[in-house]
Amino acid sequence: MRTLSVLLVCCSLFALSACQREKRDLRPSPTRLAIFGDAARESSLRPGGPVQPQPVVTNPYNSSGYDISEGQRLFDWYNCSGCHAHGGGGIGPPLIKKEWIYGGEPANLFDTIVKGRPNGMPSWGGRIPEYQVWQIVAYIRSMNGEQPRSATSSRPDSIETNPQNILQRGTQGVTK
Amino acid sequence: MQKRSLALAALLILSSCAGHQQSVVDPAGPQADRIAALWWFFFWLLVAIFIIVMAFAVWTLTRPNRGLEQEPLEARHRPSEQKETQLRRIVTGATVLTIIILFVLLVFSVGTGKAVSELGNKNNGLAIEVTGNQWWWQVQYLNSDPSQVLVDANEIHIPVGRPVLIRLRSNDVIHSFWVPNLHGKRDLIPSRVTTEWIEADKPGVYRGQCAEFCGLQHAHMILYVIAEPEAKFKAWFQHALQPAAAPSTPITQRGQQVFLNNACVYCHQIQGTTASGQNGPNLTHFGSRRGIAANTLPNTPGNLGGWILDPQTVKPGNHMATIAVNSQDLQPLIDYLESLK
Numbered sequence: 001m002r003t004l005s006v007l008l009v010c011c012s013l014f015a016l017s018a019c020q021r022e023k024r025d026l027r028p029s030p031t032r033l034a035i036f037g038d039a040a041r042e043s044s045l046r047p048g049g050p051v052q053p054q055p056v057v058t059n060p061y062n063s064s065g066y067d068i069s070e071g072q073r074l075f076d077w078y079n080c081s082g083c084h085a086h087g088g089g090g091i092g093p094p095l096i097k098k099e100w101i102y103g104g105e106p107a108n109l110f111d112t113i114v115k116g117r118p119n120g121m122p123s124w125g126g127r128i129p130e131y132q133v134w135q136i137v138a139y140i141r142s143m144n145g146e147q148p149r150s151a152t153s154s155r156p157d158s159i160e161t162n163p164q165n166i167l168q169r170g171t172q173g174v175t176k
Numbered sequence: 177m178q179k180r181s182l183a184l185a186a187l188l189i190l191s192s193c194a195g196h197q198q199s200v201v202d203p204a205g206p207q208a209d210r211i212a213a214l215w216w217f218f219f220w221l222l223v224a225i226f227i228i229v230m231a232f233a234v235w236t237l238t239r240p241n242r243g244l245e246q247e248p249l250e251a252r253h254r255p256s257e258q259k260e261t262q263l264r265r266i267v268t269g270a271t272v273l274t275i276i277i278l279f280v281l282l283v284f285s286v287g288t289g290k291a292v293s294e295l296g297n298k299n300n301g302l303a304i305e306v307t308g309n310q311w312w313w314q315v316q317y318l319n320s321d322p323s324q325v326l327v328d329a330n331e332i333h334i335p336v337g338r339p340v341l342i343r344l345r346s347n348d349v350i351h352s353f354w355v356p357n358l359h360g361k362r363d364l365i366p367s368r369v370t371t372e373w374i375e376a377d378k379p380g381v382y383r384g385q386c387a388e389f390c391g392l393q394h395a396h397m398i399l400y401v402i403a404e405p406e407a408k409f410k411a412w413f414q415h416a417l418q419p420a421a422a423p424s425t426p427i428t429q430r431g432q433q434v435f436l437n438n439a440c441v442y443c444h445q446i447q448g449t450t451a452s453g454q455n456g457p458n459l460t461h462f463g464s465r466r467g468i469a470a471n472t473l474p475n476t477p478g479n480l481g482g483w484i485l486d487p488q489t490v491k492p493g494n495h496m497a498t499i500a501v502n503s504q505d506l507q508p509l510i511d512y513l514e515s516l517k
Contacts, residue, residue: 026492073495077455078442128439129499 024066028131057107061131061138065151071139072153074132083120087143092120096143104144109137197357198383204357204403205375207292211360214288218281225277292360298339298373304332305343308351308364308386311393311494312457312470317413318343326416327445329457330470332401333416335409336376344370349391355384355401363388376403392493398471419448420460420516431512434505439497446516456496463516469494477510484509 061067075081083092093101102112113133116123124133142152203212307314317326334340344353346364354361358374376382386397404412423429435441436451443456451459465475469491473479482489485506487496501509 024493027486027488028498128442129497132497 023064025061025131028129057110059106059110059134059137059141061134062106063148063151064138065153067135068138068142068147068151069153070132071135071137071142074128074136075139078124078128078136080136087140095140098144106134106137106141109140110134113137197381198355198385200356202357204380204382205359205377206295207359207372207374208357210288210292210295214284217284221277221281293373295373295375298341301339301341301373302335303341303343304334305345306332306353306364306399308344308346308348308353308390308397310348310391311386311397311491313397313399314347314457315399324417326413327458328416328461329465330399330467331465332399333409333412334374334376334401334403335406336379336403338406339373339375342372342374344372350388351386351390351397352388353384354387355382355399357382358384358401361387374401376401379403379405393491396470396472396491398467400466400471416461420446422448423512423515425511427508428512428515430505431508431510431515434501434509435512438501439499443497459513459516461516463514469496475514477514480510480513481506 061071075086083090084095087096088094097104100108102108102117110133112121113136114123114125116125138147141147145152200208200215201212203209303318305316305318307316313330315328315330315332317324317328319325332342342353342362344362344364345368346366348366350366351364352361353364353372355374357380358376359372362370362372364370380403382401382403384399384401386394388394390397423432432449435446436449441451441453443453445452445454445458445460447458447460463475467473468475468480468483469487472491473483483496484499484501486498487494488498
């Protein structure tokens with residue numbers, strides 16, 4: 001009896017741990033204007049004096065399987081894949097990488113999408129709702145394995161996006 | 177209490193007969209005629225079997241008690257050789273009969289399927305491609321001349337008396353196309369094309385619905401097939417091919433600006449404007465549609481306003497973005513969309 005109840009508690013704990021993954025925000029706020037100030041700086045260098053401490057911005061849709069998959073859909077719908085392919089890059093830089101030109105933290109990626117960047121990255125600020133930008137950010141981070149495995153799709157619809165595999169394959173290709 | 181529930185049940189059964197808009201037993205075309213005939217054959221045969229089985233059950237329950245139940249079977253009750261043979265014959269006979277009946281049903285079913293697929297003169301056919309999306313239907317009238325290709329959504333117009341080839345595709349998951357008054361179900365499978373021929377004998381509006389569970393809003397994936405006489409269909413088609421008329425009043429002109437300056441354009445197309453998104457339904461003649469959100473709601477200005485402002489309450493989980501529309505922009509936007517006749 002005792003073992004059974006312990007087992008039951010363990011099972012329900014396991015079940016609960018999966019709740020976060022499937023949490024859905026079905027009524028997102030339609031806000032669309034959010035450009036961070038210094039929170040999303042890529043460098044500590046700053047004109048006109050020392051940097052003011054800024055609050056750390058976190059992605060509200062971190063580790064949510066639903067929002068990562070929504071981000072994946074929007075990545076195609078808004079034609080991000082037109083330039084960045086499915087992470088491998090093309091006209092635009094690859095998104096599966098360790099070093100980022102404009103920073104790889106969620107706030108940096110958000111800023112890049114909202115503000116746009118020189119040489120072709122358009123500004124999406126005020127065009128699409130803020131929650132969708134965060135969903136796309138969550139998806140881009142998942143390409144780099146920076147989302148929990150439990151929340152990431154195990155079977156990508158596009159090409160392989162596990163950076164580890166791709167880097168290894170690439171290296172082998174070069175040395176051959 | 178019992179009377180009331182009986183009356184309710186009778187009412188439910190009757191209402192399913194009366195609602196002719198989506199019913200297998202109210203066929204409106206040659207394919208559906210065959211399917212309805214098969215349906216009735218199954219129905220009466222199974223009714224007969226049901227009555228016979230129930231009659232035997234009642235007879236067994238009500239026949240006089242012969243006292244066998246009280247005695248141990250092994251010790252006292254040994255059926256005679258003759259009785260044993262008789263019982264064995266009954267059981268064998270019933271089993272063989274069951275197999276024969278199932279086989280007859282199979283033969284009729286396969287025969288109907290074959291007849292339906294070979295039906296009619298298809299030389300004069302019209303080809304329409306229906307693409308399933310979570311959770312709406314894209315409808316494309318195919319033609320070798322690109323200027324005659326029409327893209328529409330959630331409504332299929334067909335001419336009466338002309339066979340129509342429906343090519344079925346899916347953009348995401350498996351859906352199923354089912355307009356019971358015209359044909360049986362056919363699945364829409366990603367990266368494959370499936371086809372079926374439909375034909376309407378009489379003008380009417382036939383309701384269809386996705387018949388394969390496809391996600392959160394599977395139940396709100398509705399389409400209407402509108403069968404019209406050939407001349408009326410041609411007139412509709414020529415009108416629908418035209419790009420959207422330019423807005424004529426100041427308020428609809430403002431509505432067009434609101435549409436073009438918002439996120440709407442990333443997903444929706446309105447021919448004749450710069451809006452050319454391909455992810456959502458084409459809105460070129462939105463004002464003439466019966467419903468919004470894949471016929472979840474009737475197409476009225478009030479419903480449209482609610483749908484634009486808060487699509488996730490109307491149809492939770494759908495892929496329409498929740499966007500911010502200023503209060504003074506909403507009415508012009510609604511008026512503009514409803515003016516797209």
